[in-house]
Amino acid sequence: MNKIELLSRDHDREGFDCGADALNSYLRNIARQHIEKQISKTFVLVDEHAVAPKPILGFYTVGLCEVVTGELPPSFAKKYPPLIPAIRLGRLAIDLRQQGKRLGAALLFAAIKQYAQAAESVGGVAIIVDAKDEKAAQFYLHFGFERFATDPLKLFMPLGAVRQLLAV
Numbered sequence: 552m553n554k555i556e557l558l559s560r561d562h563d564r565e566g567f568d569c570g571a572d573a574l575n576s577y578l579r580n581i582a583r584q585h586i587e588k589q590i591s592k593t594f595v596l597v598d599e600h601a602v603a604p605k606p607i608l609g610f611y612t613v614g615l616c617e618v619v620t621g622e623l624p625p626s627f628a629k630k631y632p633p634l635i636p637a638i639r640l641g642r643l644a645i646d647l648r649q650q651g652k653r654l655g656a657a658l659l660f661a662a663i664k665q666y667a668q669a670a671e672s673v674g675g676v677a678i679i680v681d682a683k684d685e686k687a688a689q690f691y692l693h694f695g696f697e698r699f700a701t702d703p704l705k706l707f708m709p710l711g712a713v714r715q716l717l718a719v
C-alpha cells in the first residue's frame with residue numbers, strides 16, 4: 552500500500568525523475584522552502600513501509616490563488632464577481648518508473664478531495680490546474696477539467712463538479 556505525506560527531509564528528492572526537469576528541480580530545490588514559508592504545500596506518495604530516505608513515487612503541490620473571473624468561460628464567469636478565490640494544483644508528477652499505474656489519478660483525486668474539504672471551511676470556487684503542456688492538459692481533461700477561455704494550458708473544476716466526481 553502507498554500513502555501520502557507532506558514532503559520532508561525523510562524523502563529522497565534526488566532520486567525522483569518524472570522526465571520533466573522543471574518539475575524535478577522544483578521538488579529538489581524549492582518545494583520545501585515553499586512549505587516553510589507557507590507559500591504552498593507539496594505532498595508525496597510513498598510506499599507505507601519505506602524507510603528514510605523514502606523513494607518518492609509521485610508528488611503534487613497545492614496552494615491558494617485568486618482567479619480573474621473574465622479568464623473563465625463566460626457561461627461560468629457570469630455568476631461571479633471580477634475576482635474569485637480558488638485553490639491551485641500547481642504541479643503533479645509521477646516518477647517515470649511508476650507512470651501508467653493509476654498513481655497520477657490517485658494523486659489527482661487526493662488533491663481534489665483536499666480542495667473539497669478546505670472549501671467547506673474557507674470557500675474557494677474551483678480547483679485550478681496549470682498544465683505544463685498540451686499532453687498534461689489532456690490528462691486533466693480526461694477527468695472532467697475545463698479549459699480557461701484565455702489560456703488552453705490553464706484548467707479548472709468547480710466545486711459542484713468536484714463533489715460529483717468524488718461521489719462516483
Ligand SMILES: CC(C)(COP(=O)(O)OP(=O)(O)OC[C@H]1O[C@@H](n2cnc3c(N)ncnc32)[C@H](O)[C@@H]1OP(=O)(O)O)[C@@H](O)C(=O)NCCC(=O)NCCS
Nearest residue numbers: 643644645650651652653654655656683686687689690693
Ligand atoms: C501526467 C501524469 C501525472 C499521469 O500519471 P500516470 O500515473 O502515468 O497516469 P495514470 O496511470 O494515473 O492514468 C490515469 C488515467 O489517465 C489517463 N492518462 C494518463 N496520462 C494521460 C494524458 N497525458 N492524456 C490523457 N489521458 C491520460 C490514463 O490513460 C488513465 O485512463 P483511465 O482512467 O481510463 O484508465 C504522468 O504521466 C507524469 O507525471 N508526467 C510528467 C509530468 C506531467 O506532465 N505532469 C502534469 C502536470 S504539469
